[in-house]
Amino acid sequence: MEKHDQLLMKRQNKNLVLDILKTKSPISRIDIAKMTGMSPTSITRIVNELQLQGYVRETEAVASGVGRKATLLEVCGDVLYTVGIEIDKSLLKVGIVNYVGEIVSLHKNKRNESESYMETLLKIKAIIRKIMDENDIAATKIIGLAVGLPGYIDYKNGIVKVSDQLKWKDASLAEDLKKLTSFNVIVDNELKMKIVAESFTGKAKDSQNSILIGIGSGLGSSIMLNGEIYRGETNNAGEIGHTVIDPTGNVCNCGKIGCLATYISEGAILADSRKVKDISSIEEVFQSYRDREPWALNIMDRASTYIALAISNLLCLYNPEVIILSGNTIEKLPEIKQAIEQKCQLYIWEPLKQAVRIVYSELSDYGVVLGAAIQAQHLMLELE
Template identity: 70%
Template sequence: MEKQDQLLMKKQNKNLVLDIIKNKSPISRTEVAKVTGMSPTSITRIVSELHSQGFVRETELVTSGVGRKATLLDVCRDVLYTIGVEIDKLIIKIGIVDYVGEMAAWLSIPRDEAESYDETLMKVNRGMRDLIEKHQLPFEKIIGIGVGLPGSIDYMNGLVKVSDQLKWKHARLADDLKRLTGFDVIIDNELKMKVIAENFKGMARDSQNAVLVGIGSGIGAAIILNGEIYRGDSNNAGEIGHTVIDPTGNVCNCGKIGCLATYISEGAIIADSKKIKNIQSIDEVFAAYRKRDSWAINIMDRTTTYIALALSNILCLYNPEVIILSGDTIEKLPELKGEIERKCELYIWEPIKDTLKVVYSGLSNQGVVLGAALQVQNSLLDLD
């Protein structure tokens, strides 16, 4: 074996052992050896390395078998922290997450629709520093920042190609935020960050094939195929908002006619409502729906029909075991759930329907932040 390969294998083994301790703790060395198929000697060596690096600690003794004592292993949750950030049109959310994915600190700051790119970045930096100080978290244990935002994102190069919601174009977000904060920064589309959190501890926990759909100011999806995020060629896989569903329909802000987003997004709902009432916000539409105003019921009835159709199309394309619905529209108007389910019953193809689970995100408003912070661990943590 080449020296390079040996080093790589050593690194992979170390990652594997740490992953198992993290996911199955408390666990004994013997059990780790059994799960990995590695020799007890290798496990002892790797565990002692991880112990001296601060990742693993020994916990209580338990009796194993015939009166023998075994020491159990656990991970140290405060060995490192990562920062997750969500930047949305009207809000910035910041969370600091520990090594086992628990939120150690949380803050949300309003964002002005008209504020500049630099102003938003400054807010993120200030908010993050306030949070670290307030919770007295050790700076040197923070390994990086992950940012989730709406739009088409070149995650490899840390570039926001375009974000209609934030009105940003060709922004070198990762570099700019690194310069400002001093931390390494990774970025990605918000739903792709969120699906990581769903896969780690949410409704798609340990799922190999899952789809997360976000419905709010826009509509989009993030797809996990065979246990990994499916990105497509340019990280735009899942952008269902711009699938055309009616070539004679409404004009979309992307320049095309009849995109799905023009029937489902908050902006589209408000625009249609304005034809009848002097409506300024989505909350007013939802309030009218609750009051059973017929115009609001009709508009939302059309919306849920298009949501169900979109779900049915996604299901035929990817055949996931679970589809998670999330986003402001469903959180603000949970009454829609029953409507969507009833229409799914009509539109979803029989062979798929039997095994499929349609569920709702339980991560509330923290999903993107949590996923972004977890992705920092996945991408930036180097055990050497």
Template identity: 75%
Template structure:
């Protein structure tokens, strides 16, 4: 038991040192010793091990000042990679991400709504392997795949319980995709993966409490509380799209009446628009709004109102430092940002206004892929 405790402590110390170098590089051995409280001898031993494993390198930089100059340490981005995948209704996005969280390869592949579950998985398999081969990355350097999917996800068992957008129910994508690719696979809700990216590389990087709202083919949110993803009992915390705003309203795919998603999702906006004009896509709705067509202005005014109300309710429940708006609607119609802000001024409870930061994601269409890859690394990297 004592030997196991010692091995565990050594592993924890090694992880701690690597994390410090990764987050604070370039940094000297002496600075690491001060931060950790470990002896310089222990730090030297751990750094030597990490160097032999390919994680750490000495930089050409040295500290300046009086006395002996210390060599600084940095991490090697190409020591390992993870693959991030986003599967959405009409597109599959794939990115290869290195150890320091940089997307080094990227591909977007159209997805047909008529595709079967297995056709989609085979498409992911083929394109992941092509992307790895095209970028001359050795398979042994890929430690796993992370997948972000809209819907209710059993992330512990790798199962999509239900995805309205993809029309999938009770499918074990982690197991099935691993059989195809031979890589370990983890899956999670797409917005939870996107907030991982925001918390690691984006607007919420320095926040302990943050909420991300995604508005597009559906609407949902993801929550970081005390630096961790808040999942609730069944990983469905943040599913605001199925909060009821009008019990006599529209019928939702979930079977309930008056869900928020039935008013501001892309499908809902298209359906409402078709009552007035022949509309094919959400882009047609947005073009009509830009052209000043009164019906489109009314629909998007209602949309911005419901978004602001959703934000207000989230703020009252979780009181985060920052709330980030993202998704296809925000990206394709940036003109809606200002109306949302104005409506937020109207509806947010006064005591919350002073400190809350409302921001718009800067990660574009790569947030889910990046977050899924980072989460895969967090879960799958096991230092010997």
């Protein structure tokens, strides 16, 4: 037991030193010792191990100041890589991310809504191989890949239980993709992947408690509490799209009546728009809103009202430091931000207004890919 405890402490110390190097480099050995409280001898031993494993190298820079100059250390970004993947109804994104969280390469491909499950997986395999070849990355340096997609995901077993947008059900995605690529695979809801990216480098970077709301082809949220993703019992925490707001309202594709998504999602907005005008795309609705056509103003005014109500309800339930709005609707119709903020002033409970920041994601193109790759690194990297 004593030997086990010593090994555990050594591993924890090694991880601590590496975390400091990742966030503070270039940094000297003596500064690491001061930050950790460990002896300079222990730090030298740990750094030597990390150098032998390829995680750390000495830079040409030296620390300035009085006395002997200290050589600085930095993390080697190319020591390992993870692959992040986003699968959406009409778009497929695949990116390779290095050890320090930089996207080395990002490929975007159109996805036909009619293409089969296996066609999508084969396309992913081909894109990964192409990126590896283009960037001369050996398979031995990739420790795994992670997929973010919309739907109800059994993340422990890598199974897509239901994805209405992709029309997948009980798909063993992690197992099937591992068979095709030979890499270990994790699968999760795309908003849970994206909030990892927001916490790593985005709008929630300095927050322990945050909520990300995605508004687009669907509607959902992900919740970060005390620095960890809050999943609930079945990984469905944050599925606000299926909260019932009007029991006499619209029929949802989940079978219930009056779900929030039936008033905010792009499909719901399009369906209501087509009752008034021959509309072929959500972009036409947004343009009609900009042109101040009365029907479009009314539909989007109702949508902004329900978005503000969703924000208010989430604030009352979880009291986060920051709420991040993201998704296609926010990105393609930035004019709606002002309407949402005005409605938030009306509906948010006064004691909560001053404590929260309502902001907008700036990780539009790569948030899910980056978050997935970071999550893969967190879960798959084991330091000996």
